[in-house]
Amino acid sequence: MHRFIVVGGGAGGLELATRLGDRYSPHKNKGGVRAQVTLVDRNPTHIWKPLLHEVAAGSMDPFTQELEYAAQARWHGFEFQQGDLTGLDRANKRLTLGTVLDDDGAELLPARELEYDTLIIAIGSTTAFFGVKGAPEFSLALDTVSQAERFRKRLIAACMRAEHQVHEPVESGPGTSSTSTEPRIQVAIVGGGATGVELSAELRNTAQVLSAYGLHKLDPRHDVGIVLIEAGPRILPALQERVSTATAELLTKLGVKLMIGETVAEVAPGMIRTASGKTVRADLTVWAAGIKAPAILSALDGLSVNRLGQLIVRRTLQTEVDDNIFALGDCAACPWPGNERNVPPRAQAAHQQASFLMKALAARLENKPLPEFTYRDFGSLVSLGHFSAVGNLMGGVIGGNMLIEGLFARFMYMSLYRLHIAALHGYARMVLDTFAHWLRRTTLPRVKLH
Structure with missing residues (x-):
């Protein structure tokens, strides 16, 4: 049987593995073409990544929304293998998965090799810190459930501690944003894209709810400050200006302070310094300023990547140098005809590419020419x-x-x-x-x- 391996159980990868299993699994397909479908992911569970800002704000319990890959595999006729992609041998059509450790650091699964006929890479993206001093050490990213949960717990702890701390007014000086009405706790969000904007609004609601339930007696609007820092001329730079303007007005009404045109030069414990010389107090810092492809893609046996580390693919979603390897989602640099940029890293793009690959892979099994992907921006x-x-x-x-x-x-x-x-x-x-x-x-x- 033809062997499909999908690496990455995000929005696009999991949808594709599910549909491939439903169509080609020997357990579900008693007649016609059959294939072996394997999904690989470093984690045992799936959660829709656009929800992570809600997990961070506490407005969503991740454990009620997570999906077990093993259960999905059982229901839809594919196999699940847990592990990190660590190597690729294109000549022998073989990939290597790293060792999986348990919570105590003991080996749970050994390193393994899997053989494929068609490989689909959909491992998404990670946070890009752009070399900013102190950003990886003193700010939190929101790439995983554990990171989002860590921020949520630190936020609750900071609110509870702030209630019992003596509050001394701080005089503002040259190059500082502090004033005599400084909030008791301040959260700084670096990056005015969708994640930063959505998190800032969710945090305002979180502060109100925590106060209502008595976890702290701070004024949720004046004692809990939220600062959104964006290097560009406006928030939501990837969207139309009128959407950005409407969103900025709504955030201002919610009491979110917007710092536009400010590039972060350094993140330090308790503060952020900008390139213009300003210092912003930050009891908690969230970094949501950009994304890049995982570093492993640049080390995969000669596959071409762009400056963001994304795999360069043709409109068939096949990689430039290997017809047996496809890529989709955030980790793929896919042409967008009629536009100067590639297909944007959005969930709707991954969903469309997963649907497209169902048709393309069917054509591949029948030795027919592959269609070309066209992104539709809804x-x-x-x-x-x-x-x-x-x-x-x-x-x-x-x-x-x-x-x-x-x-x-x-x-x-x-x-x-x-x-x-x-x-x-x-x-x-x-x-x-x-x-x-x-x-x-x-x-x-x-x-x-x-």
Whole structure:
């Protein structure tokens, strides 16, 4: 049987492995073409990455949203192998997985080699610190559930400590942002993209809920400060300017301080220094200023990468130097005809590429010419927590371009995750999952309190 290996269980990779298993698994496909499908991921569970800012703010319990890869594999006819991709032998069509350790550092799974006929790489992206001094050591990224949970716990602890600390007014001086009305605790978010914007709004809600439940007696608006630092001329630089303007107005109403056109030069314990000479107090710093591809891609047996470390692929999603290796999602630099830039690193792009590869891989099994991928931009949505949402719908959705905000935008944003669930489990189970999620929210606080 043909051997498909999908490396990376993110939005695109897991959807592709699920659909390949449903179509080609010997257990599900009693007639016709059969294939062996294997999914590889470093973690045992999946969570939709756009939800991590909600995990960090405590408004989502990750353990109720995680999906076990082994269970998904059992339900949909593919095999799951846990481990990091550590090497590739293209000549022998073989990849190497690293050792998996348990929580105590003991070996759980040894290093292994897997053989493939078609390899699909979908390992996503990681945070890019751009060489900023102190950023990796003194700021938190939001790439994984554990990082998001770490930030949430540190936020709760900081609020509880701040309540019992003696607050002394700080006089502002040259090159400092501190004032006599300085908040008791201040969170600095570096990067005004979607992650930074969504997290800043969610944190304002978190501060209010923590106060309402008595975890601290701070004023959630004045004693808990949120600063969003963006190097460019506006937040949400990848979206249209009118979406950026509308979002900035909403954040300002929520009490989020925006520092636009400020490049971070150094992150130190308790503070951030900008290139213009300003010093910003930061009890907690979140780094959301950009992404890059995982470093392993640059070491994979001669595969071509761009300056961000992404695998360079053709419009068939095949890598430049090897027709047997495909890439999709954030780790792939895919051409976007008619645009100066590549297909953007968004969940909707990964979803479209997974759907495209189902057709392309079917053609490959039949020795037919492969089609070319065309990205359709349906717009972008940014969640501002339960306060609002904002975005623009484009193309096939409305036949034009329309700015949306408020409840309708919030509904559209929530629908994106439900569509992801439907792609993994079908629409019937998606409806049941939505109902179960609603029941949980009626019996639990809006924010995780411990």
